[in-house]
Amino acid sequence: MKRPSTILLVDDEADFRENVAERLQARGYQILQAGEAESALSIVRENVVDLALVDVLMPGMDGITLLGKLKEIDPLAEVVVVTGQGSIESAVEAMRRGAYHYVTKPVRLAELEMVVRRAVEKTLMSRQNNLLCEERRRTRSRTTAEIVARSSAMRKVLDEAEKLAQTDSSVLIEGETGTGKEVLAEWIHRKSRRSEHPLVVVNCGALSESLVDAELFGHEKGAFTGALESRPGLIEMADGGTLLLDEIGDIAPPAQVRLLRVLERGLFRRVGSTREQSVDVRILAASHRDLTRAAAEGRFREDLYHRLLVFRLRIPPLRERQDDILPLADHFLSRLATGTSRHFGEAARDAMRGYSWPGNVREVAHAVERAAFAAAHAGVDEIEPFHLAMPTSTNSRNPLVSLDEAEKRHVLAVLELMGGNRVKAADVLGISERHLYRLLQRYSGTKSESGTDVEVTGP
Ligand SMILES: Nc1ncnc2c1ncn2[C@@H]1O[C@H](COP(=O)(O)OP(=O)(O)OP(=O)(O)O)[C@@H](O)[C@H]1O
Numbered sequence: 001m002k003r004p005s006t007i008l009l010v011d012d013e014a015d016f017r018e019n020v021a022e023r024l025q026a027r028g029y030q031i032l033q034a035g036e037a038e039s040a041l042s043i044v045r046e047n048v049v050d051l052a053l054v055d056v057l058m059p060g061m062d063g064i065t066l067l068g069k070l071k072e073i074d075p076l077a078e079v080v081v082v083t084g085q086g087s088i089e090s091a092v093e094a095m096r097r098g099a100y101h102y103v104t105k106p107v108r109l110a111e112l113e114m115v116v117r118r119a120v121e122k123t124l125m126s127r128q129n130n131l132l133c134e135e136r137r138r139t140r141s142r143t144t145a146e147i148v149a150r151s152s153a154m155r156k157v158l159d160e161a162e163k164l165a166q167t168d169s170s171v172l173i174e175g176e177t178g179t180g181k182e183v184l185a186e187w188i189h190r191k192s193r194r195s196e197h198p199l200v201v202v203n204c205g206a207l208s209e210s211l212v213d214a215e216l217f218g219h220e221k222g223a224f225t226g227a228l229e230s231r232p233g234l235i236e237m238a239d240g241g242t243l244l245l246d247e248i249g250d251i252a253p254p255a256q257v258r259l260l261r262v263l264e265r266g267l268f269r270r271v272g273s274t275r276e277q278s279v280d281v282r283i284l285a286a287s288h289r290d291l292t293r294a295a296a297e298g299r300f301r302e303d304l305y306h307r308l309l310v311f312r313l314r315i316p317p318l319r320e321r322q323d324d325i326l327p328l329a330d331h332f333l334s335r336l337a338t339g340t341s342r343h344f345g346e347a348a349r350d351a352m353r354g355y356s357w358p359g360n361v362r363e364v365a366h367a368v369e370r371a372a373f374a375a376a377h378a379g380v381d382e383i384e385p386f387h388l389a390m391p392t393s394t395n396s397r398n399p400l401v402s403l404d405e406a407e408k409r410h411v412l413a414v415l416e417l418m419g420g421n422r423v424k425a426a427d428v429l430g431i432s433e434r435h436l437y438r439l440l441q442r443y444s445g446t447k448s449e450s451g452t453d454v455e456v457t458g459p
């Protein structure tokens with residue numbers, strides 16, 4: 001059976017405690033009581049308490065100080081403070097120090113009951129999320145091996161990243177697709193003082209405009225149709241840790257304003273709530289797009305852009321750091337083929353060194369995976385170029401062709417690598433989608449239909 005939620009009542013007035021205890025017990029909660037702060041602390045050290053209801057005015061240690069100490073022992077357990085009427089300052093101070101809510105004396109039991117229910121819900125939710133993040137963190141640290149950085153260009157990036165890891169500044173990580181933006185963000189998180197707290201990754205591109213606010217900032221029960229329960233957002237889940245806003249260039253404009261407030265003040269509001277909450281998160285952002293252009297064209301808020309841009313790390317594409325290619329390939333192979341003597345032959349090494357890797361590190365990982373599989377299937381130890389099955393590129397084919405032919409091969413190879421996704425392929429090629437569309441029409445020999453060109457907008 002489920003364990004009943006446990007509530008600790010801390011108040012020097014025994015009558016008050018008894019009253020509240022009776023009511024809450026009737027609602028199925030397990031109640032613990034303390035007449036002053038010190039015994040409350042020992043109870044919390046020895047029991048799992050889901051919520052503490054704390055009187056502010058007590059002889060000895062006051063409720064606000066107790067609140068801070070309780071949060072140190074169990075940061076996820078919520079605290080509700082009980083203040084005398086007219087002492088709004090202590091209520092505000094309590095909220096500032098992380099209280100979930102406050103109620104004023106004389107307490108109306110119905111109101112108290114509602115606050116208690118919501119606070120306990122929040123504790124249970126945070127505990128659950130914490131478990132998930134914890135689990136995720138553990139699986140991540142098992143799977144994320146070290147970052148391979150042999151080239152001087154990449155070592156410079158890591159040096160810089162290491163310094164930034166020691167700070168709480170937000171950092172913008174830029175780089176083409178597959179260059180390792182996410183692994184670098186993870187690396188920064190692991191090297192930072194926040195490493196014991198969660199790293200929450202938000203894929204901004206995958207959040208629809210209607211969902212982005214609720215996902216990021218959370219929502220209260222009834223905030224919109226379908227909001228049956230209140231739920232913390234990703235920002236709250238990252239409290240104490242790091243929030244990676246992946247593909248930040250894709251985030252909807254209204255959410256950009258609210259993000260700015262988180263960045264500048266550490267404050268946010270759940271959807272449907274009037275209460276502003278504070279969080280302690282370090283923000284990392286990643287983008288494969290040119291944010292400068294997006295800002296200049298008005299698709300990305302200038303103020304957010306400037307706030308993010310204070311520190312930026314640019315990961316060079318693999319073609320600009322060729323010294324990393326073979327170490328990366330060896331790294332991926334050793335992960336896949338532990339305990340075997342499978343290795344790259346000289347010809348395979350040459351082919352890899354000579355190829356431009358438009359899909360960057362991710363493409364190397366995939367090619368190596370294919371090769372290891374193919375070689376294992378064929379029962380050979382030495383990997384040859386055809387095992388790698390690299391796409392037909394200008395490098396691996398006869399280079400004595402016209403520029404037009406070379407261009408065509410390259411464009412088709414990139415498109416194939418991007419799984420036929422024209423948006424991504426155009427991005428890698430550094431041309432507009434419309435331009436790519438025209439090229440593809442030309443290669444296929446079909447004539448452009450006049451209507452299509454009018455509809456497709458380009459720069
Ligand atoms: N320097 C590196 N050392 C080891 N593995 C790396 C390195 N860089 C990238 N990888 C691996 O390459 C793959 C792609 O990396 P990642 O997902 O971080 O790229 P990305 O820049 O975020 O790509 P995208 O823009 O498509 O999101 C991952 O499997 C990652 O572990």
Ligand SMILES: [Mg+2]
Nearest residue numbers: 181182246286
């Ligand atoms: Mg990524």
